[in-house]
Amino acid sequence: MQAAWLTDIHLDFLSRQGCDTFFTTIASHNPDVVFLTGDISVAPSLLAHLHGMSEALHKPIYFVLGNHDFYHGSIGEVRASVREGCHANLLLKYLPDAGVIPLTASTGLVGHDGWGDSRYGNYATSPVKLNDHVLIKELTGLTPSKLEQQLLRLGDEAATYLRKTLPLAFDRYRQVILLTHVPPFRESCWYQGQVSNNEWLPFFACQAVGEVLRETMEARPHCQLTVYCGHTHNSGTAHVLPNLTIFTGAAEYGVPQVNAVIEVE
Numbered sequence: 619m620q621a622a623w624l625t626d627i628h629l630d631f632l633s634r635q636g637c638d639t640f641f642t643t644i645a646s647h648n649p650d651v652v653f654l655t656g657d658i659s660v661a662p663s664l665l666a667h668l669h670g671m672s673e674a675l676h677k678p679i680y681f682v683l684g685n686h687d688f689y690h691g692s693i694g695e696v697r698a699s700v701r702e703g704c705h706a707n708l709l710l711k712y713l714p715d716a717g718v719i720p721l722t723a724s725t726g727l728v729g730h731d732g733w734g735d736s737r738y739g740n741y742a743t744s745p746v747k748l749n750d751h752v753l754i755k756e757l758t759g760l761t762p763s764k765l766e767q768q769l770l771r772l773g774d775e776a777a778t779y780l781r782k783t784l785p786l787a788f789d790r791y792r793q794v795i796l797l798t799h800v801p802p803f804r805e806s807c808w809y810q811g812q813v814s815n816n817e818w819l820p821f822f823a824c825q826a827v828g829e830v831l832r833e834t835m836e837a838r839p840h841c842q843l844t845v846y847c848g849h850t851h852n853s854g855t856a857h858v859l860p861n862l863t864i865f866t867g868a869a870e871y872g873v874p875q876v877n878a879v880i881e882v883e
């Protein structure tokens with residue numbers, strides 16, 4: 619099975635014709651399935667872009683959402699509208715609702731959005747301000763300590779889901795692929811060929827998820843977990859454990875690409 623992996627495609631930066639051209643490029647790789655690791659669009663156009671992609675490709679699209687997908691909206695409302703809006707389209711699968719997806723006889727797929735959860739780096743002294751903190755309802759107008767509480771909560775939510783779902787996946791499969799938006803480890807948080815610094819790390823990586831992945835894989839040395847993520851728009855590969863590899867994908871606004879065509883065994 620071949621999967622086309624795309625991350626941070628930000629379709630809201632493209633015209634309708636630009637989207638159609640990009641969908642044709644994806645189709646030219648003739649993938650069996652598509653993996654989409656978030657920052658697909660922005661809240662008001664997200665569902666239209668997902669349905670447009672589905673109509674153009676006629677292949678299963680397994681996706682998680684990134685922070686930009688909630689811009690000009692709320693996390694709770696966007697997730698609910700995606701659940702509702704994708705219900706009738708069997709090709710669109712929002713992974714946090716999907717549990718374990720069978721890909722091949724030996725490989726299963728799981729996923730969660732994840733979030734820059736403020737744990738890595740130095741949140742208390744970071745001068746970084748993201749558009750997240752003015753464009754996403756739940757994160758707007760908060761004091762630094764209230765914002766930190768929300769970021770911790772979002773990271774915990776992803777970690778709780780994966781702590782429950784990954785063992786179910788490994789009960790059935792020796793190999794598991796995890797899609798998430800935010801890099802789960804410091805060493806998977808690439809920026810211009812290096813790991814992000816302590817000012818950016820609080821917002822660019824999800825420690826709560828990283829801890830679950832490390833725990834899960836240390837307990838299963840004969841199993842393999844491969845993670846695909848994005849968010850930093852810079853590419854790199856991190857071998858965190860012998861059985862845990864993280865691919866972080868590059869991206870450029872207005873120039874979406876197919877990050878890789880993955881051969882799923």
Ligand SMILES: [Fe+2]
Pocket residue numbers: 626628657684686849850851869
């Ligand atoms: Fe992005």
Ligand SMILES: [Fe+2]
Pocket residue numbers: 657684685686799848849850
């Ligand atoms: Fe992002």
